[in-house]
Amino acid sequence: MKDLDEALALVLDGLEPLEGEREQLQAAAGRVLTAPVASAVDLPPFDRSAMDGFAVRAADVAVGAPLTVLGDAAAGGPLAGAVDAGTAVRISTGAEIPRGADAVLRVEDADVSNGSVTPTAGVVSGLHVRFRGEDVHAGDVLAQRGDVLTLTRLSSLASAGVGEVSVVRRPRLHVVVTGSELLPAGAPPEPGKIYESNGLMVRLMAARAGASVIDHGVVVDDPRLTRGVLGDGLDGDVLVVSGGVSVGPHDHVKPVLEALGVEEVFWRVRIKPGKPLWFGRRGRTLVFGLPGNPLSAIVGMAVFIQPALRRLAGELGAAPVFERGRLAEQAGPSDGRTTFLISRFERADDGVLVAHPTERQGSHMTGALGSSDGFAIAPHGSGPLPAGTEVDLLRLG
Numbered sequence: 001m002k003d004l005d006e007a008l009a010l011v012l013d014g015l016e017p018l019e020g021e022r023e024q025l026q027a028a029a030g031r032v033l034t035a036p037v038a039s040a041v042d043l044p045p046f047d048r049s050a051m052d053g054f055a056v057r058a059a060d061v062a063v064g065a066p067l068t069v070l071g072d073a074a075a076g077g078p079l080a081g082a083v084d085a086g087t088a089v090r091i092s093t094g095a096e097i098p099r100g101a102d103a104v105l106r107v108e109d110a111d112v113s114n115g116s117v118t119p120t121a122g123v124v125s126g127l128h129v130r131f132r133g134e135d136v137h138a139g140d141v142l143a144q145r146g147d148v149l150t151l152t153r154l155s156s157l158a159s160a161g162v163g164e165v166s167v168v169r170r171p172r173l174h175v176v177v178t179g180s181e182l183l184p185a186g187a188p189p190e191p192g193k194i195y196e197s198n199g200l201m202v203r204l205m206a207a208r209a210g211a212s213v214i215d216h217g218v219v220v221d222d223p224r225l226t227r228g229v230l231g232d233g234l235d236g237d238v239l240v241v242s243g244g245v246s247v248g249p250h251d252h253v254k255p256v257l258e259a260l261g262v263e264e265v266f267w268r269v270r271i272k273p274g275k276p277l278w279f280g281r282r283g284r285t286l287v288f289g290l291p292g293n294p295l296s297a298i299v300g301m302a303v304f305i306q307p308a309l310r311r312l313a314g315e316l317g318a319a320p321v322f323e324r325g326r327l328a329e330q331a332g333p334s335d336g337r338t339t340f341l342i343s344r345f346e347r348a349d350d351g352v353l354v355a356h357p358t359e360r361q362g363s364h365m366t367g368a369l370g371s372s373d374g375f376a377i378a379p380h381g382s383g384p385l386p387a388g389t390e391v392d393l394l395r396l397g
């Protein structure tokens with residue numbers, strides 16, 4: 001049996017980002033660039049008005065001295081005629097400054113009457129003009145290889161005329177749920193059957209970690225059928241199998257994976273819930289056997305599989321996401337394992353998250369899970385932790 005850190009290192013160490021692919025900006029959201037991205041244009045691309053008003057020659061403007069209005073420059077419209085001595089062009093915010101003009105008189109600072117405009121305030125050269133290239137020059141690098149395409153970056157790239165970028169492709173994750181006892185959510189109850197929830201969690205948690213998911217549904221506990229489905233599931237980057245990795249007579253997953261040439265890296269981790277977690281590899285494909293108990297499956301997804309997916313998706317050094325908090329009451333690891341205590345979180349007056357472990361704890365306690373926000377983690381070997389101890393929290397949003 002592996003300690004948590006040892007098992008995590010066996011999964012994550014040496015995991016390299018997958019190759020890049022070209023994507024439209026929207027499809028690239030949240031993903032990692034494989035190449036720098038440069039602006040296609042100067043920004044602004046031309047001298048533009050920052051205000052609604054009149055394009056003028058600053059030197060001509062005197063309070064009370066009318067200027068003849070030659071025409072109208074609308075945003076996106078063709079360039080209006082040149083402004084010369086004693087003239088002005090009506091201009092909208094964002095429109096190109098006409099030739100000859102070097103400033104904008106705001107509409108609020110002008111009296112307008114048939115065909116002329118009389119300034120009520122002076123202007124200086126450059127007033128209310130956004131100059132070409134004052135923000136970005138064509139060719140300036142706006143985002144680097146390895147950067148995550150956050151919303152701020154995407155907005156900036158769209159403004160810079162970038163339509164497509166190269167990003168790490170999404171890991172392809174196959175999910176197979178095993179168990180003859182499983183009913184789909186919402187089906188009528190049947191004797192001896194329970195409702196299936198792990199498939200839903202694996203699909204949602206994998207998608208949140210950047211994977212594209214191929215769902216194989218539920219397979220009954222039959223070695224031949226299991227072999228067929230798992231064989232199909234091995235052509236992706238990651239295969240996740242729920243259930244069937246224990247030692248019962250109906251647990252077929254391990255021998256089937258072995259027969260399919262998947263090499264075991266470890267089986268069993270010193271965590272609770274989640275101990276029977278199985279991990280192996282075939283070539284570059286990572287294979288996880290999640291224990292069937294719903295809480296064990298969730299912990300396995302959050303602690304092992306989501307970080308692995310994020311690394312494959314290009315996030316170097318991705319690791320389980322823990323927040324710091326403190327225990328509201330005494331708790332500790334049990335069975336000498338790092339223990340994930342189902343907990344409700346509450347923000348204390350000092351801003352720190354406080355974890356209240358629920359009364360019921362156990363890998364099958366899905367009711368308790370429903371009144372919780374995640375888990376507080378009592379590390380293996382720590383012994384009993386008094387109320388107020390700082391601990392890691394795993395939030396499941």
Ligand code: AMP
Pocket residue numbers: 177178179181182194195196197198199242243244245246251290291292293294
């Ligand atoms: P297993 O790992 O297959 O031995 O399953 C361990 C326990 O989890 C058993 O009580 C199963 O009935 C239950 N279980 C297995 N798969 C699921 C699932 N997909 N959803 C909910 N419970 C499950």
Ligand code: MG
Pocket residue numbers: 178179180221243244250292
């Ligand atoms: Mg089973």
